Each structure stands twice: as structure tokens, then as C-alpha cells.
Amino acid sequence: MTAPLTLAASAGMGRGQALRRDLAVTLGSLLALLAWDASGADLPAARLFGSARGFAWRGNFWTSTLLHDGGRIAAWLMLALLVVAALRAGAGSAVQPGRAARWRWVAVMLLAVLAVPALKRLSLTSCPWDLAEFGGVAHYVSHWARGPGDGGGGHCFPSGHAVAAFAFLGLYFQWRDLNPRRARAWLLGVGAVGLAFGGAQLVRGAHYPSHTLWTAWLCWSICATAAAVFDARRSRPA
Numbered sequence: 001m002t003a004p005l006t007l008a009a010s011a012g013m014g015r016g017q018a019l020r021r022d023l024a025v026t027l028g029s030l031l032a033l034l035a036w037d038a039s040g041a042d043l044p045a046a047r048l049f050g051s052a053r054g055f056a057w058r059g060n061f062w063t064s065t066l067l068h069d070g071g072r073i074a075a076w077l078m079l080a081l082l083v084v085a086a087l088r089a090g091a092g093s094a095v096q097p098g099r100a101a102r103w104r105w106v107a108v109m110l111l112a113v114l115a116v117p118a119l120k121r122l123s124l125t126s127c128p129w130d131l132a133e134f135g136g137v138a139h140y141v142s143h144w145a146r147g148p149g150d151g152g153g154g155h156c157f158p159s160g161h162a163v164a165a166f167a168f169l170g171l172y173f174q175w176r177d178l179n180p181r182r183a184r185a186w187l188l189g190v191g192a193v194g195l196a197f198g199g200a201q202l203v204r205g206a207h208y209p210s211h212t213l214w215t216a217w218l219c220w221s222i223c224a225t226a227a228a229v230f231d232a233r234r235s236r237p238a
Contacts, residue, residue, distance in 0.1 A: 015231045018176070022224040029217055033210065042208035043140055046128040054135040055128070055205030067200035068161060071193075075164035079113075082106050082171075095178050101230075105174045108226040112167040112219045117160050119218075126152025129205035143210070158218065159211040161201055165194035166219035173227040191216075 036042075049055055057063050086106055092098020097105075125143040130136040130152035138152025168190045176183035198212025 019228055026221055026224055033213055033217055036210055042210050045209050049203045050128060050134040050205050052135060057203040058205055063200040063204050067197060071164050071197050097174055097178060105170045108223055109167045109170040112222045113163055116158055116163040116215055116218060119158060120155050120160055123157040124149040124154045125157040126150050126154050127156040127206050128208060134205060157211050158214040159198060159201060159207045162194050162198045162212045162215040163219060165190055165197050166216045169219050170223045173223050
């Protein structure tokens with residue numbers, strides 16, 4: 001009796017530490033993002049790559065075709081591979097997630113993929129390339145401003161393209177209890193690809209830095225919340 005109770009207590013302590021760590025990362029990154037927004041650094045960042053003639057990298061092969069169009073295709077292929085892995089998975093083990101766990105995380109990642117575009121539909125913020133100083137017609141307005149739009153097309157906040165990478169943060173949470181090394185690799189890989197996607201959109205004039213960072217935060221928050229819910233369900237007595 002003592003050994004199972006000890007293992008259960010240790011698992012509970014591990015889950016508690018993970019929950020506190022996730023909460024600290026979520027709140028800390030939220031404060032950092034709010035500080036970025038308050039600094040007004042988005043527009044100066046866009047000015048590094050745009051002028052009255054627009055954004056020179058807008059139609060560039062590397063940013064427009066490879067990282068934008070190719071990135072979207074790669075994301076859907078990756079999601080298809082995860083669905084295939086879930087279909088082929090067994091009951092799971094101490095080192096491999098089972099079929100049910102894989103399907104849960106596919107659902108969470110799909111939720112992130114759908115949540116960001118849904119928020120974009122509510123946004124009045126236009127993209128940098130829509131601003132008058134970059135050859136468009138809009139004027140700069142914070143994405144937190146409510147009321148009349150900025151005179152442009154709107155629906156640009158947060159970054160819908162960055163979610164093609166950051167939605168896969170769910171793979172970090174899926175693996176971190178089973179294979180911490182693989183989980184960290186996913187975390188670093190997804191973060192790097194997401195920042196590459198965001199950087200491409202910045203130089204193209206499609207998004208401000210905050211648009212990408214808020215997408216990352218939203219995806220992290222969705223995945224961290226799901227992890228907390230899944231852990232709570234596992235810890236309930238049978």
C-alpha cells in the first residue's frame with residue numbers, strides 16, 4: 001500500500017509544480033506583453049522595414065511564398081500527421097501518449113487554430129501596410145482602442161499566420177511528463193518557427209511584433225489551461 005501512495009503523492013507534487021510554473025509563465029509573459037503595448041514600440045518596429053512606398057519585402061519569395069504560404073501548408077501537413085499518429089496509437093505507456101491523450105491534444109491545438117482567427121474578426125486594427133505613412137489609407141490606432149476603426153480594412157490583430165506554429169505548443173505539454181527532452185525540443189522548435197513566421201510578417205508589413213507575441217501568448221494560455229484540466233481529471237479518485 002505504501003509504494004502506490006508514495007508514487008501518487010510524488011505525481012501530485014509534480015503536477016502542482018508544473019501548474020505553478022505554467023501560471024508564472026502565463027502571468028509573467030502577460031505583463032511583458034502589456035509593457036510592450038504601453039511602450040508604443042510597434043509602429044517604430046514597422047518603420048524599420050516600411051516607407052511611403054510600402055514594404056520592400058511584401059512580395060519577396062522568402063517571406064511571402066516560403067514562410068507565409070509554405071508555412072501554412074506545412075502546418076496543415078503537421079496536423080494531418082498528428083491525426084494519423086492518434087489513429088495508430090495504442091493504449092499508451094509511461095513513455096508514450098495513448099490514443100485518447102493524442103486526440104485530446106489534437107483537439108486543443110485545433111481550438112488554438114480556430115480561436116485566433118475568431119478574435120481577428122472582432123479586431124478593428126488594420127495591418128501596417130494599410131497605414132497612410134506606408135502608402136495605405138489608415139491611421140495608426142492601438143489594437144486595444146474601441147469605437148471607430150482606423151480607416152483601413154481592420155481584422156489584423158492578432159496574427160493568424162503565427163498560429164500556424166504556436167498552436168503546436170500543445171506538443172510540449174503532451175510530452176513533458178513522458179519525455180522532458182522531447183518536450184523541450186518541441187518548445188524550442190515551435191518557438192523558433194513561430195518567431196520566424198512573425199518576423200516574416202513584420203518585414204512584409206502584414207503584422208506588428210505584438211500581433212505575433214499575443215498569438216503566442218494565447219496559444220500558450222489555451223494549452224496550459226488544457227494541461228491543468230487534464231491533470232485535474234487524472235488526479236481524481238476512480
